[in-house]
Amino acid sequence: MVDMADYWPVVLCLGLGTFLLRFSFILIVNRVTFPEAVVRMLRFIPASVLPAIIAPAVLLHGADAGPTALARPLAAAVAVLVAWKTRNILVTILGGMGTLWLLRAVL
């Protein structure tokens, strides 16, 4: 459960920070060049941050005990395959959730 005391600090800081990221260059309208190493590292941000959230959420947190222990990892594996084949967010979510529910029902 989310503690609502955290709500406004999170919304305001994350909201303002995200706006500033979006506005940055549009505000100054200059063509500033980053150092090359920084540009190369920026490219790996999505490929690193998201797996660092995904892996513990799938493998460690909220794992089932007993016969359905593998339900979440298997559902995530199906989602990876679906995402790879379709590149469609909605189909990936439906495939993963469907697999999770199916495994919990039959195992």
Added chain:
Amino acid sequence: MNEKRLFFRDGVRDSIPILFGMAPFGLICGAVCVNAGMPGWAAVGFSTIIYAGASQLAAVQLMTDHASLAVVVLTGLVINARFLMYSASLARHLQGIPLARRSLLAYMLSDQAYALAIARYGRADGASVDRPMYFFGAAFTVWLCYLVGAALGASVGAFIPPSWDLGFAIPLTFIAVVVPAIKDRPSALAALTAGTVACLADGLPYNLGLMAGAVTGILAGYLAERRAQHG
């Protein structure tokens, strides 16, 4: 109808196929917030003010885990760092319009609006497009659709039984976003390293495991790429 409105209309029209992916994503963001214990207004406020789905879902996940506020905000900002690149890439196309309008367009900047606009500007007849107007048409449509989805999700989210484990939609959404981003060996290595380190370091306080995973992943990808280029 004057010329500017025509370009606005073009932006709206070109964004329509994307809405079929955008509305359900908004719906999930709204429903996940309500499921995590937020009132409906707070769920819609989350999507309106932050307006960046992946970082919102990460924030909800971390707030549910009672991470410190600094970690929640920092993680969200790192996920949204890509907007810095979009902003740099779009800036020269939005030159010459008043500051207030530029700030409105910046607020509405999304992955989808960026992709549509850059594709349109790059076409053979791209030079004749009213660039801010086209961007506004596309970005506004995507924004509206996402928020309508979030409001719908917030109103149905409370009726979804806990046994459905709706929160699992969060990592699934990230899987859908990250898989297409893994295009070559260095990015695959970055993803594997980040996931492994994050699991090994999961017990660390303040969700430092997440930061450790992300940083080692970025470094692993960067070094692998350098190695591939320098032999």
